[in-house]
Amino acid sequence: MPSFVPYLVHTLFPPTVRLPDILLIDFGLICAGIGVIVLLTKTRRWGWLWNDWLTTVDHKKIAILYLIAALVMLMRGGIDALMLRAQLALPTTHFMPASQYDEVFTTHGTIMVFFMGMPFIFALFNAVVPLMIGARDVAFPRLNAMSYWLFAFGAILFNISFVIGGSPNAGWTAYPPYTGLAFNPGPGENYYFLALIIAGMGTTMTGINFLVTTLKMRAPGMSLMKMPMFVWSTMVTSALILFAFPPLTVALAMSLFDRLFGSHFFTLARGGMPMMYVNLFWLFGHPEVYILIIPLFGVFSEVVATFSKKMLFGYPVMVASIVAIMFLAYGTWVHHFFTMGAGPAVNAFFGLSTMLIAIPTGVKIFNWIFTMWGGRIQTTTAMLYQMAFIPVFMVGGATGILLAVVPADYQLHNSYFLVAHFHNVLIGGTLFGLLSGLYYWWPKMFGMKLNETQGKWAFWLFLIGFWVTFLPQYLLGLKGMTRRMYTYPLGFGWHDLNVISTFGAFIMGAAFVVLVYNIVWSLLYGERDLTGDPWDGRTLEWSLPSPVPEYNFPRIPVVHDRDAWWAMKQKGQSLADLRPEDVHDVEMPKNSPIPFLLGASFFVLGFGMTFAWWPIAIIGFVGIILCLLFSGFDYNDHHHLKADAIRQTEATLGRLQG
């Protein structure tokens, strides 16, 4: 046996990844991998996989890829959450060793924020924004695919950590000195930094892409104040991404330098300043929480208008408040570390700016309620999530205001009160919004509706499970239980509330199972959407057949009104009365393997750097350079879809005259 084998085994499979449950997962993953390979080979689907999905630059397919990734990550993050709650249900439990508990809460947070929330939001962006603005694709289709593959390989790099080498364990914020090499050797934190840098690059590119798309690709006549609210929220989110992610990348890269190259940016020794990491992280982190909620404000604005059969109340004010939130979001980050003690002036300033942000948010809440007021409300699943969101988010916002009071924050900081608060806004706002958007736009993405009865079951389980889980956590916080505790003794009066909270978590787990059942059932037997407009929608995506053909619009529509499709329907117009002579050749982006290969190269680079195996890292780096060079000099990046082919497609869909 060669001498390097024990070294390899020890590095790749240290004792922390040889726990029985992880070995069981290893076995399951290997079986599943073999199963997928066998299935693809037997059904001869490799070509289909490569040509139709891995090399695609079509925004609608990229949306589906994002959605699959997000749902898988929701499952992973959810299982992590259930493990945490199982550990905390009773005092002095030894369900997991302390080290594994640290790893699980770290991966739960990181995955839910970066690898579930963000891709789910990008799935919705990709699925509908080009359709809403009357465009044939995003501004930079290949860059869009690169964003996806950077995200996907970043996510893979992060997720393999728990079976190869060991998970990160310093919390989703990865503060130094927990991440310092002196206190935390091993590859775990390297995985965290590299995966987030890679995925973060993809996110930044998505931000650029959608900012340009919404600014430059709108159909003629769609001025800024005629854009649907979801497009506005996309634009504002993209602007937030553009300026929020650079500080994160810098902070992560500097931490990585501390670990790999012996620099001292955030170390305790040699003049490093750990608090500067905290400042940089939250400089990103606060805009990030608005990146995670503003798109869902957009979703709710669309859903509430469609299912109340009314125009959105106070559209200009909604736009103004969303822009105000964007600016204010950059001025509140210190409220995440009031207890650093930067001084009364700093804390007072940021406490006030935090409270200020409640004003535009409150304006939006009122406008949603006024939109429902006097409307003919249809209680579809999407609308139920919208109606549940309002009270849940109000409670989350109100407890946020409590945390913004600096003296109170010194008490509540890092307690379960805080944990309950941010789950209150992230589940009640982000997750409910994502699911609302999923049910609303599913027919447009897949051509069939999700079953409403099953959807409502999942909704009620989510809603009840949410309150049962997190209301007790507010009380636990007030009783002094701090976050990230791995266990607690009997006699603090915490155990009854913890039992209730764990019970609620398992209700939400059941809700997820129902959701998956709903999706699978609907894919097999769901009601087909033959009209393309199952909800009697208001915006342009509903003017197209479901699923939408590759070129989206055979003829780019001209927009005269805010709810363009609704106005067309009122005037008896349709986009389904195309005359053959109106159809011309369409310039479309060409599929490219470069984004996939670029992502794979980044993965190799990241993996090599994680273990400081430089030859592997250099191979990955060379791959990246080659991909960028090929991409830069590849002028053969588009093709012309012939008018005849489009006429034929439209005729089959029954949308062509004569």
Added chain:
Amino acid sequence: MSESEQSITVDEAYEQDNDKSIKFLRPRFHAEAFPTVQIFGYVGSLVLTFAAYFLVMNHVLPVLALLIIILTLAALQAALQLGVFMHVQEGRGMAWQIIPLYLVFLIAFGMVGMSIWIMLFKSGVS
């Protein structure tokens, strides 16, 4: 919209655009024989970076002067990147790139300025 735009020259495309008031945004898509400007920009950005690095590492200036000089270098660096590599002078139609630029100034200066304000509490300690 759907027609191939290959037949239009840059000048014709410029004439078709609706916003001609911003003269300096006139498109310059002509090919350069040799990327002189880009190479100067690249060297220049490296010089600016290493100048800041040298000043910080060697402690040759008092804190306030150091802060002012590296912030100036940063502003120069940003201008250089925007002008040389980010094609801020190119574009057709409405000058959308100007709006994010305002945002950049507002947010970047806000972030840098407020970060200095927040982190100054340490300077009395360390």
